[in-house]
Amino acid sequence: MELDVSGAKIFYEIPILGGIPITETLVNTWLVMAVIVGLCIFLTRGMAVRPTGKRQIVAEYLVKTATNFVEGNMGKQFSGYVPFISAIFVLSALCSLSSLLGLYAPTSDLSTLLGWALLVFVLITYTKVKTNGVGGYFVGYTKPIAVLTPFNIISEIATPVSMAFRHFGNIASGSVITALVYAALTLANHALFGLLPGVLGEVLGTIPFLAVGLPAVLSVYFDLFSSCLQAFIFCMLTMMYIASAASED
């Protein structure tokens, strides 16, 4: 019984700087980005002050929803973050959903999520420095008392790490559990129909009848629900961290 749980495949290695690998993750992320850009171009083509087609209504609805979502959670002064948050949301959701097409989901690779989390970390630090000044930023580590400085530093580093691991763990656990269930069902199928006598048992044993149905239910949870939920949570946490970084004084 083969159980294949592997990371992203390496397609090609660029022979500079000690070899930059072009992985499945990278290719699939670019595919998803191309889809998003295509969607944006499709939705915003031929815009008019008085919308004539359905396209513009849909585009306006999406932009309005995103704006309300961000402003409702962060406050009106943060409306500049709307494009960033919506971009991360769409990218995360579509990357996870790409596993429905049988592609390797870029979000089940830790590198992708660490990249996004580092981006968020930079934004948080930038917001903190902007609010308190460079001196105030470093003084902020010694609050409430100086003894807690190491713990403050650890919690600062833990923010992006936990964000990345949360998203990665949820998507990766989905693919691992689906692979395990497939393997178990195929094995159970083989054992069950193998009981039949002669050639009939051998032939029926190789066709995984039992692997029909149950994985689909799991797929609805892990691929559809969990993907969208994790995208939502990643954005929610980003917004909360940035908003709380700006309110500190």
Place this chain on the structure above:
Amino acid sequence: MLEKAIILGCSAIGAGLAMIAGIGPGIGEGYAVGKACEAIGRQPESKGDVTSTMLLGCAVAETTGIYGFIVALLLLFVTPGMFIGRLG
């Protein structure tokens, strides 16, 4: 051969033990969802806010379980190869 078997077996046991971490988030999330249900029962009009707050809280509570899962993944797929490679 025996060394290899011991490494593989112990890695599997370790992975299983690491997943005990799933208990904590399970209890925590169950409690959070129960409280959210109570809140919705008391104030059905605040369903949207309660649900989104609950999902966020659940995601944060899940973190320790996810750490356990990552340790289990490392034990299953990374450590055996590392140690068996060292055996030579």
